[in-house]
Amino acid sequence: MVAYVNTETLPSLPPPKGLQGPAAWMRQNLFSNWINGTITVVLVIGILAALIPFVNWAFIKADWVGTSRDDCTSGGACWVFVYVHFKLFMLGLYPEAETWRALLVGGILVLTLAGLMIKGVPLKKYIQIFALFFFPIVAYVLLSGGYFGLPHVETNFWGGLLLTLVIAIVGIVAAFPLGILLALGRRSSMPIVKAICVVFIEVWRGVPLITVLFMSSVMLPLFLPEGMEIDKLLRALVGITLFQAAYLAEVVRSGLQAIPKGQTEAANALGLTYWQGMYKVILPQALKIVIPGIVNSFIALFKDTSLVLIIGLFDLLATIQGAFSNPKWLGYAIEGYLFAALVYWIFCFGMSRYSQHVERSLKTTH
Structure with a gap:
């Protein structure tokens, strides 16, 4: 009797075609039996029945740019409302001439968060120190003003x-x-x-x-000294x-x-x-x-x-x-x-x- 022992590792075979790809995933997770298949079909029909009219109203028939409600004539969503009031939604009643200060604070915040979250950014330790100790001061000075010649903006306008x-x-x-x-x-x-x-x-x-x-x-102001x-x-x-x-x-x-x-x-x-x-x-x-x-x-x-x-x-x-x-x-x-x-x-x-x-x-x- 002759025995043969293979000493070489055979290459890995790919999985059967029926067990990979989108069709296989749908068959295993959405149509594994008739109950799951029925539930899937009913849910898909319900989602499409609600989604198609919404997409038609919110995007296809929508009005996007304009200056007043008279520009909303298509019968869809009037995103002109958001377009006209966008600055108000973002900054409230912050003075128009000082908008750059709020935008600068937002830019510094985005850059700081990016430096903290992205791996491989150099000097991350110093970015952390800046975010914890210096950014609040910079943001307060820019937003509130009253320093370095910046006009003071009361928080009521924020x-x-x-x-x-x-x-x-x-x-x-x-x-x-x-x-x-x-x-x-x-x-x-x-x-x-x-x-x-x-x-x-x-x-x-x-x-x-x-x-x-x-x-x-x-209640708190009632317990404060008079004039404070x-x-x-x-x-x-x-x-x-x-x-x-x-x-x-x-x-x-x-x-x-x-x-x-x-x-x-x-x-x-x-x-x-x-x-x-x-x-x-x-x-x-x-x-x-x-x-x-x-x-x-x-x-x-x-x-x-x-x-x-x-x-x-x-x-x-x-x-x-x-x-x-x-x-x-x-x-x-x-x-x-x-x-x-x-x-x-x-x-x-x-x-x-x-x-x-x-x-x-x-x-x-x-």
């Missing part, structure tokens, strides 16, 4: 997407480190520190944000930051509780202090676990900025509502709300996708 981004960015940047400190304090072994953090978190989580904004706008005033936007920013920090604290605490006790013991065995162990061992692992929860809180904060309307601040949504309340533009609320929904979706979807990218880049357990 509005639209500009105000939405200011509130969201300040709330996120300020609430995140405060939330981490509150989470650490709630897990502290010092009774007084723990009690203070527990009371803070439970009180702020126990009231709705709209109540916080009312208190900061209406605090800017309305600043009061809103402080209230939103404290409110969001309480929610972020619980998200971070869930990540801290998910870390095995052995990690803390290992940090102690290496001779690390409490803060060194937290910074180098515990927090990097805990924050990686709760990235979805953190980003979810950021997205919720971005959308909750629309509540500042109740205290007289006109963000993007409030500005759009004010525009279609104008008698000259009555009847175009749908276009305004669709534009607002698109803007909110772009920012929220961008945060969601970037968080997924960060999760994949930090996934070291597999």
Whole structure:
């Protein structure tokens, strides 16, 4: 009997033709049996029945450019409403002559975020320092003015997407480190520190944000000394930051509780202090676990900025509502709300996708 042993590795064969390609994917996922096939067909028909009229109204028959509602004659969507009020939606009542300042701040913000997010960008450490410590100062000086010969622009004139981004960015940047400190304090072994953090978190989580904004706008001035005033936007920013920090604290605490006790013991065995162990061992692992929860809180904060309307601040949504309340533009609320929904979706979807990218880049357990 003769035995033959092949010592060479045979080349990999391609998968069968019926198991690859779009047709195979549809057969496996959409038409695997008659029930799934029926559901797929019904859903496709329903989506097309709703989508075709919408596309026809929103794009094919739409009017895009003009100066007044008289230019909307096709019977479709009147995007002229957005075209005419675009500057108002973006910057609110910010003075026309000073628009360049807001645009410059937006350009610096985009470049800074690009430098932080794109891999391989040199001097990333200095970009981080600029983003945390210098960009807020530069943005405030440019937007508010009163320095270096720039005319002062009161925050009452800030509005639209500009105000939405200011509130969201300040709330996120300020609430995140405060939330981490509150989470650490709630897990502290010092009774007084723990009690203070527990009371803070439970009180702020126990009231709705709209109540916080009312208190900061209406009640707080009653407790201030006579003649002392605090800017309305600043009061809103402080209230939103404290409110969001309480929610972020619980998200971070869930990540801290998910870390095995052995990690803390290992940090102690290496001779690390409490803060060194937290910074180098515990927090990097805990924050990686709760990235979805953190980003979810950021997205919720971005959308909750629309509540500042109740205290007289006109963000993007409030500005759009004010525009279609104008008698000259009555009847175009749908276009305004669709534009607002698109803007909110772009920012929220961008945060969601970037968080997924960060999760994949930090996934070291597999």
